[in-house]
Amino acid sequence: MSDTDRLTHLIVEFYDKLSSWEHSVVRDKGLTLAQVHTLEILGIHRAMRMKELAEKMGVTTGTLTVMVDRLEKNELVRRRPHESDRRSILVELTDAGHEHFLEHDKLHKQLTEDITSALSEEERSSLAMVLEKMNREF
Template sequence: MNDADRLTHLIVEFYEKLSSWEHCVVRGKGLTLPQMHTIEILGAHGPMRMKELAEKMGVTTGTLTMQVDRLESRGLARRMPHERDRRSWLVELSEKGRSYFEEHDKLHQRLTLELTEALSNEERAAVLSALEKMNKRF
């Protein structure tokens, strides 16, 4: 197997393991992965227009509307009219939603520490640089 094939297989394996971990963590909260993904984006970026949030998530505004409806019904998010654009709605986390985000973010931080504890400072820097460049390609 050449290096390109090995890299492909390792990326897929890492994605599958991370996805499995994420499913387990989210299932314990009674949320779907897309719901938690919405919470993560809003927690990291603050209130957003529905259209911007849909673009960040890679979904249609119709799909996002259903996600936000469910989050609102659980008291995790709320919609409000945009101050300067009457056609737009902003979505933001409620206090409860913010606490879900903070708790989930801490789990991510702990996982990152566990996954990288055997790496040297140079290896961590290389992983950081590689991930930044790879994420820009998306």
């Protein structure tokens, strides 16, 4: 097996395991994975224009509108006019949405601790650098 084949299989295996973990955590909250990712992005970046949020998520503004409608109905996000651009609408977390974000973020941090506990500080640092480089390729 070539190095590329091995690496491909390892990346796919890691993605499958992480995806399975995400689905199991989200399932208990009554939200879809896409909805939780929306809350995560808004929790990290704060209020965003719909267009910016759609780009970060890799979805159309139409798809995002439906998702934001549902999150707004559940009182997890709110829309408000942009202060300086009357054509833009900002989406932001409500207090309840922020609580969901903090809870999910805490689970991510615990998962990171769990799966990297056998790594040395040097290995953790190297892993972070490699992941940063890989993420820039997307």
